[in-house]
Amino acid sequence: MKVLCRNMELDREQTMISSSPFVISFLLLVSVPVLFVLAPRVLPPKTLPSIPNRDEMDDLALFRRATLASAGGGGGLRRRAAAPPKIAFMFLTNSDLSFAPLWERFFRGHERLFNVYVHADPSARLLLPPTPSFLGRFIPAKATQRASPTLISAARRLLAAALLDDPTNAFFALLSQHCVPLHSFRFTYHAVLANSDVPLATNGDGVLRRRHRSFIEILSGEPGLWDRYVARGDDVMLPEVTFDQFRVGSQFFILARRHAVMVVRDRRLWKKFKMPCLKSKEDSCYPEEHYFPTLLQMQDPEGCTHYTLTRVNWTDSIGGHPHTYRPPEISGDLIKELRRSNSTYSYLFARKFSPDCLDPLLELVDITIFRD
Ligand SMILES: *[C@@H]1O[C@H](CO)[C@@H](O)[C@H](O)[C@H]1NC(C)=O
Numbered sequence: 001m002k003v004l005c006r007n008m009e010l011d012r013e014q015t016m017i018s019s020s021p022f023v024i025s026f027l028l029l030v031s032v033p034v035l036f037v038l039a040p041r042v043l044p045p046k047t048l049p050s051i052p053n054r055d056e057m058d059d060l061a062l063f064r065r066a067t068l069a070s071a072g073g074g075g076g077l078r079r080r081a082a083a084p085p086k087i088a089f090m091f092l093t094n095s096d097l098s099f100a101p102l103w104e105r106f107f108r109g110h111e112r113l114f115n116v117y118v119h120a121d122p123s124a125r126l127l128l129p130p131t132p133s134f135l136g137r138f139i140p141a142k143a144t145q146r147a148s149p150t151l152i153s154a155a156r157r158l159l160a161a162a163l164l165d166d167p168t169n170a171f172f173a174l175l176s177q178h179c180v181p182l183h184s185f186r187f188t189y190h191a192v193l194a195n196s197d198v199p200l201a202t203n204g205d206g207v208l209r210r211r212h213r214s215f216i217e218i219l220s221g222e223p224g225l226w227d228r229y230v231a232r233g234d235d236v237m238l239p240e241v242t243f244d245q246f247r248v249g250s251q252f253f254i255l256a257r258r259h260a261v262m263v264v265r266d267r268r269l270w271k272k273f274k275m276p277c278l279k280s281k282e283d284s285c286y287p288e289e290h291y292f293p294t295l296l297q298m299q300d301p302e303g304c305t306h307y308t309l310t311r312v313n314w315t316d317s318i319g320g321h322p323h324t325y326r327p328p329e330i331s332g333d334l335i336k337e338l339r340r341s342n343s344t345y346s347y348l349f350a351r352k353f354s355p356d357c358l359d360p361l362l363e364l365v366d367i368t369i370f371r372d
């Protein structure tokens with residue numbers, strides 16, 4: 001009996017110690033930081049890398065400046081009524097601009113009608129020296145990767161730089177180092193500038209203004225769209241972007257100035273699209289093909305043609321890369337074929353071409369490409 005009593009005493013003591021709120025709290029307090037420190041080292045991350053905070057801060061400051069400078073939408077254009085509208089050619093690249101000599105031929109003699117801007121991934125080693133049109137036209141750039149929103153950031157950086165640089169930039173064409181022109185500059189300029197199917201709009205002071213439309217592909221109901229929508233996780237796009245509002249289209253667009261401002265000013269959709277994709281959804285991670293068409297469809301669908309002017313060949317594509325044209329394929333007939341479009345607009349640019357296509361393309365400049 002005595003022994004039993006003693007055991008009961010002990011039991012009571014143990015129970016008191018282990019259930020003491022102090023001890024439990026203490027253990028919890030210790031284990032939480034330990035988990036936080038250890039978990040990321042032990043468990044592999046579930047998402048692809050996110051955008052570095054410092055890059056985001058820099059961009060925010062740049063975009064704010066570009067938005068402020070563009071406030072009043074086109075006021076700058078009126079102030080410089082004598083200057084003709086320009087096209088900003090914005091090159092997004094992570095390797096040499098192999099077709100620069102072809103672009104030089106394209107630009108020659110039209111210096112008052114365009115500006116060039118280049119965003120070159122800082123980790124890319126460009127071996128070719130810049131040709132005159134590209135010299136000094138490189139904007140401050142940050143690292144870009146596939147399957148990451150950094151490609152959106154780079155395009156927005158180009159838009160912001162071009163908006164700030166010249167108030168007469170009226171259109172903003174995004175291109176890559178693999179893009180080539182399919183027409184002469186004169187044809188391209190008039191095709192882009194003549195496009196104002198949208199009814200004339202009156203601005204504040206009663207002056208009739210032409211509202212240009214943007215050339216941007218905007219598609220819905222494409223196969224695989226749901227996988228692209230949930231690439232960042234289930235339901236994470238809500239409430240800003242429902243699946244019904246989610247669009248897809250080529251990353252290569254030509255935006256009218258008011259749409260360039262719209263893109264640079266946006267923070268609501270960016271908050272969602274900047275989220276990194278889940279590692280398990282890497283194959284469905286192409287945020288740059290969704291952000292721009294989704295944003296413009298939500299804000300000004302009538303102001304867009306819904307077609308891109310950059311031709312691409314997706315036949316037999318591998319790993320998300322389109323067909324890359326090689327020198328034996330280059331001919332006048334190919335150029336004519338690539339121009340043909342289902343929309344009312346001829347294609348103005350095409351991709352992708354391997355760097356060694358430069359010489360065969362230069363040979364076609366006078367007999368095909370610039371004859372239109
Ligand atoms: C598209 O690429 C395929 C090969 O992937 C090629 O056979 C075809 O001719 C190309 N189409 C055009 C219009 O260039």
Ligand SMILES: *[C@@H]1O[C@H](CO)[C@@H](O)[C@H](O)[C@H]1NC(C)=O
Nearest residue numbers: 311337338339340341342343
């Ligand atoms: C035009 O539309 C047809 C039918 O949808 C399609 O097969 C073809 O590839 C399109 N051509 C171009 C140049 O987009």
